[in-house]
Every structure is written in structure tokens, then in C-alpha cells.
Amino acid sequence: MKVLLVDDSGVMRKIIARALSSLWIDEVVEAGDGVEALDAFGDGEGFDLVLTDWNMPNMNGLELVQAIRAKGTKIPIMMITTETEKTQVVKAIQAGVNDYLVKPFDQDMLQMKLRRVLPNPQGA
Amino acid sequence: MSLCIDTKTAVLDAVNGSLCEVFEMMVGESIVPIDSREVHEPFDKTDPDQEDLSVVVGLSGGLKGSLNICLDQNAAFRWTVQLIDHETTTIDQTVVDAAGELGNMVVGGTKRRLSDHNLTMALPSVIRAGIECLEFPSTVIPVRLDYCYGNCRIAVIVALSQQT
Numbered sequence: 263m264k265v266l267l268v269d270d271s272g273v274m275r276k277i278i279a280r281a282l283s284s285l286w287i288d289e290v291v292e293a294g295d296g297v298e299a300l301d302a303f304g305d306g307e308g309f310d311l312v313l314t315d316w317n318m319p320n321m322n323g324l325e326l327v328q329a330i331r332a333k334g335t336k337i338p339i340m341m342i343t344t345e346t347e348k349t350q351v352v353k354a355i356q357a358g359v360n361d362y363l364v365k366p367f368d369q370d371m372l373q374m375k376l377r378r379v380l381p382n383p384q385g386a
Numbered sequence: 387m388s389l390c391i392d393t394k395t396a397v398l399d400a401v402n403g404s405l406c407e408v409f410e411m412m413v414g415e416s417i418v419p420i421d422s423r424e425v426h427e428p429f430d431k432t433d434p435d436q437e438d439l440s441v442v443v444g445l446s447g448g449l450k451g452s453l454n455i456c457l458d459q460n461a462a463f464r465w466t467v468q469l470i471d472h473e474t475t476t477i478d479q480t481v482v483d484a485a486g487e488l489g490n491m492v493v494g495g496t497k498r499r500l501s502d503h504n505l506t507m508a509l510p511s512v513i514r515a516g517i518e519c520l521e522f523p524s525t526v527i528p529v530r531l532d533y534c535y536g537n538c539r540i541a542v543i544v545a546l547s548q549q550t
Contacts, residue, residue, distance in 0.1 A: 271486070273486075274487055277469065344497075365494060366407060366491045
């Protein structure tokens with residue numbers, strides 16, 4: 263299973279990657295902004311999940327979600343962000359986000375969300 | 387129009403709640419508030435041998451001023467180790483980034499708690515300097531919140547302009 267992890271903070275990518283390492287993930291591809299992420303994503307072939315921050319340089323998370331959905335893919339996308347304003351959350355959902363996690367979070371919360379959004383090959 | 391006491395209290399409560407939440411959720415450790423007071427004198431450096439870090443965030447919109455999180459060197463190291471297992475004896479880029487991330491999350495939580503105040507918070511800047519380097523205009527009376535973080539210290543300076 264392959265995950266695209268997008269955040270301009272290397273520290274945050276490390277925290278999330280650590281949580282992913284305890285799940286059934288084979289590969290995590292990291293990107294520092296939406297442009298890098300879109301480039302890595304390509305046509306989405308082989309990816310099973312996208313995790314993205316909202317506020318990033320060059321291309322933000324919302325624009326990234328819109329660009330990925332414009333490709334016609336139904337890949338699960340979870341936004342992990344400090345943005346909590348209702349209008350922003352609605353915008354994210356309208357853009358095609360499947361789940362939303364607010365920073366700060368604890369590891370249990372992160373893992374629970376990941377388990378919910380990740381396709382589970384064992385059906386557990 | 388001057389800043390009312392209720393607003394000031396709401397901001398201090400929001401900052402305190404957000405800071406405590408970030409530590410509890412991200413590293414599973416409670417920080418302990420030990421003091422809260424208005425400051426009228428320049429800040430003193432606690433330990434001249436330490437290289438401290440400060441995270442500075444500008445506030446605009448409904449409230450104007452800044453939020454400053456000052457970590458002594460050991461607090462910055464402790465936070466970085468607990469957050470991402472990065473051990474070091476000098477303040478390197480990872481420690482700076484971890485401090486920036488702390489600022490980001492505290493800002494996010496504070497904004498969430500003050501949603502009625504139409505508050506805009508800038509991106510945090512991290513400076514390699516301690517509390518003694520912070521200076522404020524005379525229109526600002528900073529409030530200092532002190533915390534124990536294990537055997538380390540964290541000070542938060544909330545500096546709001548008295549004019550709204």
C-alpha cells in the first residue's frame with residue numbers, strides 16, 4: 263500500500279510517517295507542497311491514500327485536492343490541518359476530502375483516522 | 387477604544403488552553419502553569435550560558451499585537467526529542483522546525499478558541515534568542531505566562547495593543 267504524504271513541515275511529515283509505519287503501509291512518498299505532490303502523484307497509479315496539510319507554499323492543500331479530483335480519481339484523501347473554521351471545513355469537503363484531522367492530535371486519534379480512511383487489505 | 391478586561395482574559399485563556407492541549411496531545415506531557423503577570427520591566431535572561439529559542443507570531447484583525455513562546459534551550463531539546471525522537475546538544479534546524487511547528491499548532495488552537503474575535507495570525511517566525519530580546523511598544527503591556535515542562539521552563543508573552 264502506498265501513501266502520498268504532503269506537508270511543508272518536515273517535522274510534521276516525520277510524525278505522520280511514524281504513525282503510518284505501524285500500519286500496513288509499504289511505501290510513503292513525501293512532498294513539501296502541492297506542486298511537488300501533484301508531480302509525484304502523476305495519474306495516481308499505485309497510490310492508495312493522500313494525506314495533506316492545508317497551508318503550504320506554491321500550491322495549498324485545497325488546490326491540491328481539487329487538482330487530484332479533476333483527474334477523476336476517487337482515491338481517499340485526508341486533510342491534516344490547523345484550519346477549523348466551519349466554512350473552511352465545508353470547502354474542503356466540497357473539494358473532495360474524505361476525512362479531516364485537526365492539529366494537534368495524539369497518536370491514537372491519528373491511527374484511528376488512518377484506519378478508517380485506509381483501504382484495509384485484510385478487511386480488519 | 388481600549389482593550390477590555392474580558393477580551394484580555396479570553397485571549398490569555400485561549401493561549402493557555404491551546405498551549406496545554408498541544409503538549410498533552412502531541413507528546414503526552416502536561417505542562418504546569420506556575421505564574422501569570424503583567425510585565426512593566428525589561429525581561430531578564432534566565433541562564434546566560436543557554437541558547438534559547440523564541441517563536442513570534444503577529445496578531446491582526448480584531449486584536450493587534452503578538453504572541454511569543456520562549457523556550458529555554460533544554461525545553462526546545464525536550465520538545466524535539468519527545469515529538470520526533472531527534473536528539474542533539476545544539477540548536478540545529480530540526481530543533482528550530484520543531485519549535486516552529488509548536489508555534490503553528492498553538493496559533494491554530496488559539497484562533498479556534500477566539501473564533502468570535504475575527505483574529506488573523508501570521509505565520510510563526512523562530513528566532514534564536516531568548517525572552518530578554520523581546521521588546522514592545524509603549525502602547526503594549528505584555529502579560530507573561532510561565533510554565534514548567536519537566537525540569538525546563540517555557541514562558542509565553544502575550545502582547546496586545548491597548549488600542550483596538
